[in-house]
Amino acid sequence: MSTMAGATSLCQKYVSRKIKTIRWKPGLSDYGRAETFVSGSWDEMENVLEVWHVPEADDDPSAIHEVKHSDNVNDIQYVTRDSFATGGGAGGVRLFQHSSGGHLEEKFSWSKVHHFLGGASPCTALASNGDQIASVGEDGRLVILNPGHKQVSRNIENVGGCSLYAVIYVRASEVLTGNMQGHLKLWDIRSNQPAKATLISPDQIAVCTLAGHPTQQHLVAAGGEDGALTLWDMRSAYQPITVIAAHSGPITEVRFHPSSPEHLLTCGLDGQILHWDASAAGRPSQLPFKNTKQQSGPSISVWLSSEVAQGSIDTTCIIPVSHLPVNTLDVEGSVLIAGSDNEAIYTIRNVML
């Protein structure tokens, strides 16, 4: 199924599974076309991980390979170019490797990384710095794992057992977590100190997802349960830079575009995928791609500009509203992929135009 709307094209492929996570496989170079992604399902009798190939033409992605996953695939994060970790609904973390011919092989697994009194606790999110894997779960633990080592490298317990829903690496050794009470905590994983900083979102709305700016590490976007996007500057962490309400239900995933980070994409339980375009807030004389390359110097990110802080930012919904939650999205180059509870995988090409 494919429809044309301007230059953007949308494919909606029904895959007979509710998709919880979807991730592009990192390309061989930064400039190559992304063509392979993996998806993980949830809420099925038999959950699976699937590898998909996206053709260059406006066609549906085609399934290359699938492997069973005994529990919900709550998150997928690539550790290297061809290996990724999955966080399971039964609290386990597994490491998979793409082998030749597009097949997947399970390389390693840590079972019951997350657990509470009654048994296993779901792992809710993963992050990786290319070396280690950080995993958070509903038991409130932040666990650092090293691929190849059975032993848990670090285990940070959260007093009170408030579920952690999101985790990202802010720097190679600093991890930011978000929990059900809306608290963001910054941990230095090298030292045994308590959290370096605690950021508390207004009204204690649960933080469902976090995304780090690809080049400006102090800039973090958090998606809340009330459907509002909160932008934080980690250097002055007492107040968020801005809070913009856009979704009418909890946000499920936030992504900065990796190479044009003045664009941001979110999806939510209200069945929308929103495209946030802050490029108008930057200096108009500059070409958009130049912004991203200028890391040095005094240039500030468009996300910190006053226009954004005042909430004047263009958001457009880029799919026909689905009546069921969109659980996940990922974007690479000009192609956005998303997975939904209506058992469809969306492939949206030329998303930036």
Add this chain to the structure above:
Amino acid sequence: MEGDSKHSAKTWSIPDPTLASGMCGTYSGINTLMVFPNRPVHHNDEPHTSMLTTAKLYQIESFSWLWGRHMRKLVNEAVGTFIGLQKAVVDVETDNCKLILVKKSREYRSMIQACYSEISEQLQSMKEKGQTSDEEKELIECSGLLSKMELILSLFEIVFIETKPGSIVLSHLISWIHQHFPECLDRKREAMESEHPHQHPVYWEAVYGLVLQGRTEDVRQMLASHPNAGTDAFLSIDELLRKMPVYQVYAGVSEPEFTVRWYHWQSECERRLQEGHFTAYHHLTILCQILCGDQSTITSLRDLMDTWYHFMVSTLLFTNPTIKFFRLHAAAQDAISAMRGEDMTTSLDHVLLAAMEADALQVIKKCQHVLDNNWFTAHITDLLYHTLSLRNEQNSLAKLRESLLLDYASDLLGHSSHWQVGILYLDHCGPSGIAMAQLALHKITLTDDSRARKVIHMASDRNFDAVVDSVCKVMGRRALSQNRLGAAIWWGVRSRDSSFTSHVAHQILHKYIAEGRFESAPLLDQLGPAMLLSDTLTFLGKYREFHTMYQDGNFKNAASLLVSLISSKLAPEYFWPILLLDALPLLNSEEPFISSEETYELMYCMHNLSQSSSKSTKQSPMETEAAKVSFLEKEKEIRLSLSNNLARALMHEGTVED
């Protein structure tokens, strides 16, 4: 717990002897039944040894062909079309409504077709691999079902949605036949691809088949390949075929005018037949007899038409091309008796016959019977309901539509992962739909936070506040049982459940007494108005506030807050000793933070406490013996500090007054 219901048979048995003496069943979900052995117990029965044997619980779930890997696409694609339809019908003016209904009906058809072709592809690949399995059998069954559904739906579209009553229907019926009986085209291809088409065994079969569907261009192409195509007989039939009038609604030819042309053309055919144009060619004679509408010739060719409806349409094409809709039924009856007699008709035939009688209720009823398939009946009833309400006819279908949608929705809710789709259908089922949606959302198993969040979102979208509260309560109690007090209190606050939050707050206080630290301090610091949910929670929040003030060095305010916590009786009694101990450093400080008034309050509290602790240990506010001992140790110190502070405060107050 085994549930085996993968058979489509209507009755099946559970092979368990313990069930023989009687069983009991109870609904365990929306669509699941829990069955267990149950023997009536009499009072004078002695406990029987056999009762001690293990009894099994059987979970019985409905299984539908819709849950298959391919068919699931229908479920999810159809819900989009369904909701789109409900919205569009409300928004759009009546004129465009019919177009929308036709469009939506075609959407349903195209998803059935897509599903069908996908299954065919898989069957093909299975055949190539040489696999024969149960799966293949199932797929073949499914594809049969899908093609029937498509056949019925497209006829349904012609009869009920697209045409007005009393209009001419044949052109639609012909395209319906074209779509579902493409075999004659296959024969044509087969014949034409051979070296000498006219010698191919199916050549004439193909010609007849094509002409019976009114595909005159294809017939002419085939005849042109005949070596005798240049003879007069061939040229004559070619002319007849070329000139055959075709009635089209928008062709600009009125119906009477078309009728005149038609009779003129057919009498020309008869003339040429009688004049013996085709005597040299037996096949062409038959062809011309068909064109003349010769009933016996058409009947003799019935083997080329698989079904009575094909036969009916072909007959009508040459005998009564302007047939009105209301005469269709008689034609159908004739066709059935000509084909094989009425007693041999299948259930599919009954459905189609009912459609041709324009008896919508009968169609729905038969579909329900035959297809074992709520998906189809729910959607066609919905389409029909909107069509009828469009014509302002008295709509008796509203109730039927609602109940069929409810049936379908309950099927979906019974499935482990289609519950969300089920709720979407219930939105359009009136008050009983709302009631069922509430019940269903209540009953959904909350496996993890993200599922709970989805249930909460769906419930709050529909203003089901009670459901939201109950989900939060369940999550809160679960967190408590997992000893996650912070999470429990968060869910408790969300569910606005004061007794539960009190209970958790007490637990947090006990834990503080035992361990000297707070569970989830940041949460408690930021409670805000939620604090007022219960007294204990208010106390907990305020007590945290005291800690914060104390840590910040704001001793004056901290002291007055502490005293007010004690004097307001907000604090649970077991916590009084802690509060008094907390007051100790404030009492001993250089500067008097606690006024004489406040000191009296504290002294009163102290008095009560020591009195009650000297009474029976059971009612003692102090938790444990150890706590009691540690308090008694400190008691002297506290009393001393109290009197010291009182003295200083009185002096201080006296000086200020001067």
